[in-house]
Amino acid sequence: MMxxxxxxxxxxxxEMTDINKVLRSxxxxxxxxxxxxxxxxQRSTDGTIKWAIAVGDQRVETVYIPEEDRATLCVSSVGCALECKFCSTAQQGFNRNLRVSEIIGGFGARRRSSAR
Structure with missing residues (x-):
């Protein structure tokens, strides 16, 4: 399934055809x-894309930062202790770490954006 x-x-x-039909049902x-x-x-002229993702009643940011020879994907916590000036999540202060499903959701936002 993963x-x-x-x-x-x-x-x-x-659509998960290698999983037994009874189990799928x-x-x-x-x-x-x-x-x-x-x-x-939000999309920047330099190619940076920032997504705000709903996590319960809070928001989490995921930021895609393209560079000449690679790209960085920043998947934040709920709040952040790093205090990056460009990141609104940092302005919240640190509340908690993300759950695995929330981290994967941040990667999914990037993948879905690529599909457009």
């Missing part, structure tokens, strides 16, 4: 695959 969800960005159990009854909501996207 490969389907994170490698193929699949959010439909029926049961999964549809008890589970859902839902990408976190991107509530804001």
């Amino acid at each position: 490969k389907w969800m994170y490698h193929y960005c699949c959010d439909d159990f029926d 049961k999964l549809k009854e008890v589970a859902e695959i839902r990408a976190p909501e991107v509530v804001e996207e």
Whole structure:
């Protein structure tokens, strides 16, 4: 399932054809695959893209920073202790670390943006 969800960005159990049909049916009854909501996207002229992602009643930022020979993806915590001046998450102060699903959601925002 992890490969389907994170490698193929699949959010439909029926498309996971290497999983037993009975298990897929049961999964549809008890589970859902839902990408976190991107509530804001900002694009800079230098190619930097910043997403604000809803995490409960708070927002988390994920920032894609392209460089000449590589790119950096900054997936923040809920709040941040680094105090980067350009990052609004840093202005919140540090509240908590992200859950694994929230980190993966930040990567997913980047992948979904690439698909456009």
